[in-house]
Amino acid sequence: MSSPNRGNVTIVGGGPAIGNINVDLHEAFKDIRRTDFAAGRSINLALSYRGIQSLKRAGLDEKIKSLGIAMHSRMIHPLNNPCYEIPYGRKGQYLLSIDRLKLNQDLLTGKLLFMVLQCSKCMTIKLTSNASNPVVTNWVYRLPVIIKNSGPNILLVLNRENGGNVDETSQVLFGCDGAYSAVRRQLQRGLFDYAQVYIPHGYKELCIPPTRDGEYAMPPNHLHIWPRHTFMLIALPNQDKSFTCTLFMPITKFEKLKTGDEVLDLFMRVFPDSVPLIGEEFLKKDFFNLPPLPIITVKCSPYHYKNKVALLGDAAHSMTPFFGQGLNSGLEDTLLFDELMEKYECDFDKVLPMYSEIRCPDGHAISDLSHKNYIEMRDSVTSLWFLFRKKVDSILHFIFPSLIVPKYSMVAFTRTRYSKVITDSEKNTKIINVSLIGSFAVLVGFAISAYWRTQKRESIIPEIFFTAWQCLSSTTAHFRNVFL
Incomplete structure (x- = not known):
């Protein structure tokens, strides 16, 4: 050829x-x-x-x-609570x-x-x-x-x-x-169309060194996240047994930190379990090695x-x-x-x-997805609703692997076009939310009806079968309307 x-x-x-x-x-x-x-x-x-x-x-x-180094899940470090994992996808991903x-x-x-x-x-x-x-x-x-x-x-x-x-x-x-x-x-x-946006947050790199025994200071097969709503700290493992840490925080907050003692005080208040891992003196000194760097989004x-x-x-x-x-x-x-x-x-x-025709919509889409994911990483991962929805998404993906694919899985573990990820995830969110609301409404109705029947000493077994049938019919109808 x-x-x-x-x-x-x-x-x-x-x-x-x-x-x-x-x-x-x-x-x-x-x-x-x-x-x-x-x-x-x-x-x-x-x-x-x-x-x-x-x-x-x-x-x-x-x-x-x-x-x-393989990272199978996020390891969330809440403030003054035990750590917990959020898997990225199915086993092996x-x-x-x-x-x-x-x-x-x-x-x-x-x-x-x-x-x-x-x-x-x-x-x-x-x-x-x-x-x-x-x-x-x-x-x-x-x-x-x-x-x-x-x-x-x-x-x-x-x-x-x-x-x-x-x-x-x-x-x-x-x-x-x-x-x-x-x-x-x-x-x-x-x-040529062009737009750039600086988000109000910047970042600084820090380091968690290996322990004195030359081992990892934390479990290595995770992306460690300290979410604190308006800012966060993350740590990714390296082959030399260290972790590369990155602090994402509003530039205005960075500007207020003038001394090592102020930095240490901030970390002791919001990231207390990270301080002994990084080291107090190292943190106070290393924090000021470089100014915070900006984060830019470019679309063209x-x-x-x-x-x-x-x-x-x-x-x-x-x-x-x-x-x-x-x-x-x-x-x-x-x-x-x-x-x-x-x-x-x-x-x-x-x-x-x-x-250009194929890639432009996807480039714009992943820029939007990336920005929205910051809110999830620094804030939503601490929400009970978010954790509940993650479980629901995982269960539905297991039952309907070709119909319901979580947004993160589409981005990280498939080659689904980024622009299609947005439309498909919006569709999935709609059907899951409607199904959850419908199921909740049916269950509330069942509870009221069951209470009324027990007061009249009537059997509630027919009501159980009727409620189960309603939930199944409602969910099936939503799936059929969206996907077929």
Whole structure:
């Protein structure tokens, strides 16, 4: 099979390589393989089904999974009450906690090629490199990007940190350069919708070190959450037996904390069981190492420009981290792109518009889902109604596995389109709520009737059968109306 678009592509940002074409990669940050500290955010990555499926297609799933720790449930740490678990899904379903810096270092050293897509029927893989470094990179610092048409190709002008420009002609440009994408800024000069929102919360990273015996300080196979309504602390396990903690809190609250003693006082009041795990002196000192970092949501449309430019990952759909789908949705972008490349025989004239048409609604949907999930994580998980509904959802999913799928399971453990997750979960919520209200009303009626019958010394057995029949008929009718 021959490709109608064989040629070079250029990637701006250390993101996914659109594979089996000659690739040039330009990265704005300094080489993270030569540092122990990652610039920008460092919240642990939570790899789930979508990301694993993408990596599996490239043959990298086992290598990546070896970097992580399985998290089967949330471990909730209430204030002054015992901890309890909320499973993520059915038995055997889990998220994978992966250290962001370690993953990126391995990807960029070539130990793992980050989503080099498998279009081997169309083209042959070639990554630009040098003799001492098997991975691709033209390290270009602090780059404003200028994009110009150049006949059938596109001209990319990049500014080096130490002066001078890099001019590069390429057939297709992929913007994988994150939430503050320089490539996307260029697209905003044309017919392009764009919106960004900073939520009022920021975050700080902390650490729970291993115990003196070199073991985990808490059970490791959970995502630990300290929900406190308007803010929360989370902790994800690492392979070195430590936990990466992240405090999410309104920026205004961060600004009020001026001294280590004030920080310690806050933690002793709202996260008291975390203090001995982190260490008082370490907490007082480490808290002020970096300022709180902002959290931004970006929505834009379309994700492409003609047959020459495409946006992937955070450059297309930056979101809050509260559904753990930033990495997974970015990887799924590349998987969808690969599927379209195969379907349209690597014809960028067809692939880029179709990628944008399919992916834009889903990018917007997962941004909305992620923001709503923050409310669930910091507040709803302490609600008895929420816990009850989780049980009901799990039971109904067990009884009707193809009809009732919990929203979290659809997002984390299937490839259901994010936009469809919203419509299906709204449908599920409606039918479950109506069924619960109907069942409650019938049971109240039964209780009143039963009381009246016992007062008259009449048998209530017919009433029991009648009530059971009403509940069954009502539920069946709702299922039939919604799903059939």
